Amino acid sequence: MKKLIFTIAAICGIQGGSILVAQDIKSSKVPAAVTAALMKKYPVATKITWEKEKGNYEGNWGGKSGEDMSVTFTPAGAFVEQVEAIKTSALPATVTKYLQAHYKGVKVDEAGKATAANGTITYEAIVKHKEVVFDAQGNFLKVE
Incomplete structure (x- = not known):
């Protein structure tokens, strides 16, 4: 998932005239409020790698790549979003149909299910x- 987030940030993340790039950071540089919030919400998370973005x-962890789960918190420790890596076959049928129609013959590199703090789910x-x-x-929203 870290790869997914970095790719999105590096290629598509332009805001206010500057390119936004996720930066890997050491866990010692993560505010205590953020670490505490992650451990409270995800007590089984281990081997967490960190990035600072926007x-x-x-925080990223899980799976062989260490990137099956990605969660974002504000510096004060408020939960923003979680993105769980999923198999492309787990995408809703309407998503698959859209991708086949608009990206004929192109492979889906990665897929994820995102849940925002307010409970809104996107793929x-x-x-x-x-x-x-x-x-x-599974209705199309945007391309970033």
Whole structure:
């Protein structure tokens, strides 16, 4: 998932005229409030790697790559979002249908299920270095 987030930030993250790039950081540089919030919400998380992106802190862990789960917190420790890596076959059928129609013959590099702090669920598919985003029902929302 770290790869997914970094790719999105590096290729598509332009805001206010500057390119936003996720920066790997040492756990010692992560505010205590962020670490405490992550451990409270995800007590089984281990081998967490950290990035700083858009002023927030992103923790990644799990799976062979260490990137099956990604969570983002503000510097004060407020939960922003979690993104769970999923198999492309787990994407809703409407997402698969859309991708086949709009990206014919192109492989989906990565897929994720994102849950925002307010409970909103979206699906993400990385195709041709672009993040294609869908709502919980699999309806197309945007390309980032």
